[in-house]
Amino acid sequence: MIKRIASVLFAALMLGGVLAGCGGGGASPAFSAPAATPRTTPEPTAEPTPTPDPEAVWAQAGKDTMAWLQSQPGFEELDLTVQEGFPYFLAVNRDANTVTVYTADENGQYTKPYMAMVCSGGTDTPTGYWNTPVNYDWRLLSGPCYGQYATRIDGPYLFHSVPYYTQHKDDLEYDEFNKLGTTASLGCIRMAVVDVRWIYENCPIGTPVAIYDDASNPGPMGKPDSLTIDPADENLRGWDPTDPDPANPWSDEYLDGTAIRSAAAQADWDAFKASEAFTQNLTPTDLQGWSHDSAIVGTRG
Numbered sequence: 001m002i003k004r005i006a007s008v009l010f011a012a013l014m015l016g017g018v019l020a021g022c023g024g025g026g027a028s029p030a031f032s033a034p035a036a037t038p039r040t041t042p043e044p045t046a047e048p049t050p051t052p053d054p055e056a057v058w059a060q061a062g063k064d065t066m067a068w069l070q071s072q073p074g075f076e077e078l079d080l081t082v083q084e085g086f087p088y089f090l091a092v093n094r095d096a097n098t099v100t101v102y103t104a105d106e107n108g109q110y111t112k113p114y115m116a117m118v119c120s121g122g123t124d125t126p127t128g129y130w131n132t133p134v135n136y137d138w139r140l141l142s143g144p145c146y147g148q149y150a151t152r153i154d155g156p157y158l159f160h161s162v163p164y165y166t167q168h169k170d171d172l173e174y175d176e177f178n179k180l181g182t183t184a185s186l187g188c189i190r191m192a193v194v195d196v197r198w199i200y201e202n203c204p205i206g207t208p209v210a211i212y213d214d215a216s217n218p219g220p221m222g223k224p225d226s227l228t229i230d231p232a233d234e235n236l237r238g239w240d241p242t243d244p245d246p247a248n249p250w251s252d253e254y255l256d257g258t259a260i261r262s263a264a265a266q267a268d269w270d271a272f273k274a275s276e277a278f279t280q281n282l283t284p285t286d287l288q289g290w291s292h293d294s295a296i297v298g299t300r301g
Contacts, residue, residue, distance in 0.1 A: 055263060061220030062102060062113040066091075069212055078129055078210065080109045088114065088203050090159075092189055092211040094121045096218035097181050099191065101265075110208070115265040116221035117195040118258060120162075120180050121211075124187035129210040130154040135200055137283045138167055142186055143300030145173065148193060148243075148283055149200035153209050159189045161196050161240060163301025168288035169245055170238040173301055174229040175294045177240065181226040186301070192227070194242035194257035201281070224258040231294065238291025244278060247285050 069091070070078050080089070082104040089102040089110035099119050105112040132151050139150035139160060146167045147160030162177040176184065180192065189211075191199075229237050241254035261269060272278055 058113045058220050058262065059105070059111075062100075062111045063105070065100075065217065065220050066102070066109070066111045068214075069210065072212065074128060075210070075212065080111060082108050082110055083206075083208070086204060086207050088207060090199065090203065090207060090209045091219070092119065092121065092125075092209070093214055093217075093219055094125050094127060094183075094211055095213045095215040096223055097121055097183065098218040098223045099189065099195070100219035100221060103264075113220045114262055116219055116224055116260040117191060117198075118181045118224045118226050119195075120182060120184040120190040122183060122185035122187045125185070125189065125211060126154070126157060126187075127211045127213060128154075129208065132203065132205055132207045132209060134205060137200075141188070141301055145301040147188075147190075147301075149197045151196075151199050151203065153189070153211070157188050159191060159196055159199050161193050162190050163299075165292040165297070165300065166288060168286055169240075169243060169247070169283070170287045170289065171291050172229075172238050172240055173294065173299050174231055174237040174291070176299055176301055178226075178228045178231075181223070190301075192242045192257050193240040194244070194255065195259060197244070198259075221260045221262075224260050227254065227258060234291070238288075245282055245285055246279060247287060 066080055069075050070080070087103055091100045091102060092098075093100070097119050099117045101114040101116070102110040103112050103114045104110065130153055132153060135149075135151040137149065139147050139158065141147050141160065141163055143163065145163035145165060147158070147163055148169070150158045150160035152158050162180065163173045165171045165173060176190070177192075180190065184190070227241050229241065231237055236249055239248050239250055241248075241250040242257040243250075244255055255273070256269070259265075
C-alpha cells in the first residue's frame with residue numbers, strides 16, 4: 001500500500017515537471033508597460049514681421065538725405081523752404097545717375113520724396129543749385145544732335161531726352177539710350193522721354209534744382225532700372241520706348257517707364273494717363289521713316 005502511494009506521488013511530481021517545462025522552464029515572464037511618450041511643449045508661433053511702410057521709410061530717408069546735402073561744402077546755404085507756385089524740387093545725384101523729385105513735407109520743406117527717375121550725367125556736369133530759366137520742346141544739342149522736352153538747368157546744361165540724330169522721333173541714338181543709368185553725357189542730364197516730359201510739363205520755370213555727388217546712396221527711393229533697345233531691331237530701335245506719341249511702335253506697357261513713384265505720384269500719373277492731356281501738347285509727329293545705323297555713323301550726342 002505504501003509503495004502504491006509513493007508511486008502515485010512520484011507520478012504526480014513527474015507530471016508537474018512536464019507541465020512546468022511546457023510553461024517555458026520557469027516562472028512566467030513579467031510584462032513591461034510600454035514606455036510613456038515624453039510630452040514636448042509646442043514652439044510658440046512666431047509673430048510675422050510687419051512689412052515697413054515704404055512711404056514712411058522714404059519720408060524719413062528724404063529728411064536724412066536733404067539734411068546731409070545741406071551739410072556738404074557748397075550747399076550750406078541751400079534753402080529747402082517750399083516756394084509758392086513751385087511744388088517740386090529736383091535733386092540730381094551725379095554719381096548715381098538718379099533724379100529724385102521732392103515735394104513739401106509737413107513742415108513746408110522740400111524733403112518728401114515724390115518719385116525717382118534714372119538718368120545719365122557726365123563728367124563735365126556741374127554740381128551746385130539753381131532755378132530753371134527756360135524750356136524747349138526740341139533743342140539743338142552738341143554733335144549736332146537733338147533732344148526732346150528740354151529744360152535748362154544753368155548755362156549749357158539741360159535736362160533733355162536721349163539724343164536723336166535728327167529732329168525726328170524715329171531717329172533715336174539707341175546706343176546712347178542703352179547707357180541710361182551710367183555716366184555717358186557731355187554734361188547735360190539725359191532721361192527717357194516719359195521722365196523728361198514729366199519735368200517739362202510739371203516743373204514750371206523757376207523750379208529749384210540741385211546736382212550733387214553721393215556714390216553710396218542713390219537717393220531715398222533708390223535707383224530705378226533702365227530699359228534697353230535691341231540695335232538689330234530696325235522697326236523699334238529709332239524710338240524711345242516710353243514716348244507717348246501714338247505713332248510709337250513700342251508696346252504701351254513701356255509708357256510708364258521705370259520711375260519709382262510714391263502713392264501720390266502713382267495716383268497723379270494714372271489720372272494723367274487716363275486723360276486726354278496724355279496725348280496732347282506732344283512734339284510734332286514728324287517722322288523720317290528710318291533710323292541711322294550707329295554701326296556706320298557712330299553716335300553724336
